Amino acid sequence: MLTNKIYIRESQNEDFQDIMRVEELAFGYPKEAQLCADLLEDPSAKPLLSLLAFDGNKAIGHILFTRVYLDNRASNQPLLHILAPLAIVPKYQKQGIGALLIQAGVQRLKAMGSELLFVLGHMDYYPKHGFIPDAGAMGFQAPYPIPAEFANAWMVQSLKGEIAEKPKGHILCSHELNKEEHWRE
Numbered sequence: 001m002l003t004n005k006i007y008i009r010e011s012q013n014e015d016f017q018d019i020m021r022v023e024e025l026a027f028g029y030p031k032e033a034q035l036c037a038d039l040l041e042d043p044s045a046k047p048l049l050s051l052l053a054f055d056g057n058k059a060i061g062h063i064l065f066t067r068v069y070l071d072n073r074a075s076n077q078p079l080l081h082i083l084a085p086l087a088i089v090p091k092y093q094k095q096g097i098g099a100l101l102i103q104a105g106v107q108r109l110k111a112m113g114s115e116l117l118f119v120l121g122h123m124d125y126y127p128k129h130g131f132i133p134d135a136g137a138m139g140f141q142a143p144y145p146i147p148a149e150f151a152n153a154w155m156v157q158s159l160k161g162e163i164a165e166k167p168k169g170h171i172l173c174s175h176e177l178n179k180e181e182h183w184r185e
């Protein structure tokens with residue numbers, strides 16, 4: 001049961017253990033916690049946005065947005081981000097906390113001037129939060145080929161302007177997230 005003390009704020013260095021705990025509890029194994037630890041230290045992931053949701057003083061959810069790049073050799077790289085991962089501790093799932101974290105992130109990324117937001121995720125969840133399935137069909141190839149039956153899981157939403165007018169190309173993630181192990185099921 002949620003109290004009325006839910007709030008969201010950007011994480012600080014001293015929140016690191018809370019991030020690790022939330023990620024491990026949500027996924028039930030440590031891979032995403034380690035990915036967060038690596039991304040928080042990855043210069044090519046910056047500017048990044050790391051948000052924690054709290055119930056009172058207890059961290060219950062975490063979302064991370066890191067920088068991605070267009071591999072079209074354009075000298076003028078637009079500011080683009082990817083959402084990965086999103087984690088809500090089991091007791092707090094299905095109460096709208098994930099939705100709140102996505103909305104808060106989208107708002108802040110817009111304020112930062114980010115233009116597009118990508119995600120590889122659940123096809124019946126993210127479209128409810130502004131993501132358009134099959135970003136590949138719109139001209140944004142994923143870092144690694146996505147099998148045809150999962151094409152809709154690679155999604156994009158515009159944070160600024162029309163997607164049709166954006167430069168297209170192969171999306172490359174930051175050094176840590178671009179490792180192939182994060183793109184295999």
Ligand SMILES: CC(C)(COP(=O)(O)OP(=O)(O)OC[C@H]1O[C@@H](n2cnc3c(N)ncnc32)[C@H](O)[C@@H]1OP(=O)(O)O)[C@@H](O)C(=O)NCCC(=O)NCCS
Nearest residue numbers: 026027086087088093094095096097098099120121122125
């Ligand atoms: C997937 C995950 C991030 C979703 O977060 P969440 O906070 O549970 O998601 P939400 O509450 O916003 O939405 C989930 C469902 O709860 C429903 N819901 C939202 N608020 C609700 C409320 N107050 N009461 C009941 N149900 C509610 C939503 O409608 C949604 O259901 P639907 O998909 O059938 O429409 C979370 O379950 C999680 O951390 N899972 C483990 C890790 C993981 O898989 N992460 C995703 C990687 S892509």
